[in-house]
Amino acid sequence: MENRELCLVCQDFSSGYHYGVPSCNGCKIFFRRTVMKNTKFVCQFEENCPVDRSIRCACRFCRFEKCLKVGMDKTALQSSRDPIGYTKRTKKSERQSIRENSSDDSGTESPERQFISNRSYENTLHLLAVREKSANELRLSSYLPKRSLKQALCSKPLLKDPIFMSQHAAISPRHNYDNLRFITQDDYHYWHERDWFVLTEYAKSFNVFKKLSYHDKAELVRHAAIVIPVLNQVYNSPDHGLDTVVFPDGTYYDRTHEPTRPAGLNRKKYQVLDLVLKPFREMDINFNEFAAFKAITFLNPDADVSLDAKAAINEERVIITKQLYAYMLQKDGLEKAIYRFGRLILMGTTMSKMACESKEAVWIADFFENIGFTSFAKELFFGDL
Missing domain, CATH: 3.30.50.10 (Erythroid Transcription Factor GATA-1, subunit A)
Structure with missing residues (x-):
């Protein structure tokens, strides 16, 4: 039993x-x-x-x-009973045990056992989880420097600076609330700027990012400028239902139409609720899965980068994708893992489409001066000024 x-x-x-x-x-x-x-x-x-x-x-x-x-x-x-190293005898015994426990009638090892026996994903997911926790602490802080996109991408990475994090990553008093209030245009601006600032610091924490040229760095961040903030906003939102995203200061948006905002940005809001918030809640995405999926989403070789950069970015992305699947397989079992992993990865396609439509809406809003973009936002979306 x-x-x-x-x-x-x-x-x-x-x-x-x-x-x-x-x-x-x-x-x-x-x-x-x-x-x-x-x-x-x-x-x-x-x-x-x-x-x-x-x-x-x-x-x-x-x-x-x-x-x-x-x-x-x-x-x-006891050192005699609990050795860390392996003798040839114990190695042989373990290999035999693995073959006996993980083979089907044909004598071949099952895919599930192949992944579970490889525990290397634990270290990768640990690093991603630590990175994600630091990024969220920076998002909740009051620190928000005014700088150009080039200054942001070429400065030292703050997430890996323990002295900076200990001094500046305290939760801002603004990011506590007693009551919810409907979001205003100023609130959108505030959270967009915070999420874009954290995005640049998040990007610099990847070793593959450090090796890119400035052009490739900027294009990769531009490509992620819609989807990564959306993931932050959705995953970190307290649960007030499938139609509500709540920010750390208590501001929120839902399906309420906002007549002062361009139609394209209203449409993006509905897409976030339907294509991101709802699936995340239904699949009950945990912290490790979110940290890995966010990294996979960020490391997108479809960005307008050089061929060498595409290859390096894709190599890192494939490693994380494989290890996310291994983690989900170990946690959920084969059948459930295939369903959850497939559904999560396919979200990337729908989010890419949403990002393209949202960027078109941003360009139109800028052309008609519907929204007062900051200089940093203009650099991010329209190139260096």
Whole structure:
């Protein structure tokens, strides 16, 4: 009969009692390796990161602290019984066990086992999750420098500067609210500028981005200027229903028609609700999945970049895409993972179409001076001034 007891660390299904507490194989192995290697981790935040099945790899410091908190006993490990290295005998035994457990009647390894046996995705998703958490902290801060697009893309990356983040990434008093209020044009401007600022910092945190020419950097960011802010706004919105997006300061928009805004931008608002918010809520996208999908969306080789840049961007994108699928496969099982992964990735096509239509609406609004764009917004959408 299957053991349905839960792991006290991450709430995944337990594989039995390990080091004194019910725990899954993942947390058991993580605890053993950490203790045996005497590894010291550092939390990049406030040492209170969530640790559950969906995000247990995001912060190793907090995961190990939770292992200790729930009662995992370091003294239960014995170097003779819990070696970190492998002997030839144990390697042979494990390979035989994997073949026996993961082969079908024809003797071939199932695709599910092939992905699950490859745990390399944990490190990639951990880095993406850390990057995403830092980006959201910067979005919630009051820091918003006035600079040109070139200055933004060529300055040092702030997300990887721990001194800057500790000094400036505190939540702004403006980004707390007691009551909701319908969004105004000034509110749209404020959040667009914040999200574009965070987009430039998010972009600079990718190693592949650093190697691009300035032209390729600018074009990649321009290509993402609609969809990445939309993802930020939707995923971080408190749940007030499938027809409402709420910003951190309590402003919101829904299906209410806004006669003072151009028709194209009103249409974009409805597309966000139907094509992004609704699927995200229906699929119950977790933090790891969101961080990976956002990176896949940003690293789009369809941007107007050089051929060398397209190849480098696509290579990084393929790696993240494969590892997102591996993660979903391990979490959801084969059938559910195929459905959720396929639906999530196909969202990229509909969002690209939405972005093209939205940019046309922006150009029209600028031509007729319907919206007072800032100089940064004009650089972003219309090229260097």
